[in-house]
Amino acid sequence: MELTPQQYERIQQYLDRLMDKEDEKLFLDEVNSNVAMKEHLEFEKQLEESLLFMELEKGFPDLGITDADMNTDFAGADAIKKRIDEAGKNWKQQQNMNPLKPVIGTGQGVKVIAMNQDKRKFWYMAAAACGVIAVVGITVWLSSGPRNVDPVDVDDDSLHK
Amino acid sequence: MDCKELEQPPLLVQYFRSPDPIVVNRALLCCHVLFYNPFKGLGFNYCSTKTYTRYKENDLSEDAFSRGLMCFYEKIRKDGFETRDATVKTMFLAYCLMQLKGLVKNEERSSNRFRAGDPDILIEKKGNVDETGYGVLNEENDQMDKKEVLFRKGFELLDEMSRNLILWRKYLKLKNEEIASRTGLDAGSVNNEVYKSMEKLKKIINGLRNKD
Structure with a gap:
């Protein structure tokens, strides 16, 4: 299904962050109820990401970034690094973020990774729980003493015969 | 600020x-x-x-x-x-x-x-020769890069005009007027042309996905 020019326009405004919060909320509600818009928005996000990665492989020729620009060993580098670290800490405090936890970004793949890490945690916990249950089970089984064996009825008369 | x-x-x-x-x-x-x-x-x-x-x-x-x-x-x-x-x-x-x-x-x-x-x-x-024997690992990476590969292939198959329109809009984030001056299009129709280019790319990528 094709988008109307207005729908396409709104997707661009959203992606270029030209919407205020109220508009953004209305837009996201609209996207959630419109499959074509949802699909196109996802496609554009993937496209933007793929374009960046494609250009990364080439070294961003259009941007004119040189190897020298990537040098982190310039005069005053330590001082600026400190200030950047400080800014990062302040920002995390503002965001009430836990620095140990990864931030889940907007890319679809990011959510998948975050989910995989949660899954990994779940399986570790499940394995630990199984171990505990096994140990408790064996302990209980061993401490319950010898099994009670039902005596076999032996007919003494039949033996004599 | x-x-x-x-x-x-x-x-x-x-x-x-x-x-x-x-x-x-x-x-x-x-x-x-x-x-x-x-x-x-x-x-x-x-x-x-x-x-x-x-x-x-x-x-x-x-x-x-x-x-x-x-x-x-x-x-x-x-x-x-x-x-x-x-x-x-x-x-x-x-x-x-x-x-x-x-x-x-x-x-x-x-x-x-x-x-x-x-x-x-x-x-x-080195080249196609896998001297290390880690080919399996590289293949695994290639599989995971599938999305990027699809987009790259899709871009290669796209006509030059469409490719440029998408690059200028989505990567360089040029304004309609700038794109219009580069292409000779009317600034008012740039959005529509970019949208059409994206639809073309989408079709190509879907075709590639179906082939796989």
């Missing part, structure tokens, strides 16, 4: 060059506000496609962000923001991604050294 002001190149340069440390600190904080999450998303996706950086996404992305910001700050402070069509965001993300690429490369090297069992041997894949 409103953080969004940093997306305007002249203001970005002014704030980065300010002699007032409070202004510079605020500008650095704003870089986090504006770009940290978008970059973290990219960084996670980039690292998670490589076996040797999986589960290190968080640390590597943070490190790359910090290094990228350092270099970006120094460059802007020294040379200003050259008008190379790109937006501040694209330029900034490019710096961080370049740093991330370097860090990932280092991880790859140490991973190869570790697997080779000899710290002096640095193994690189």
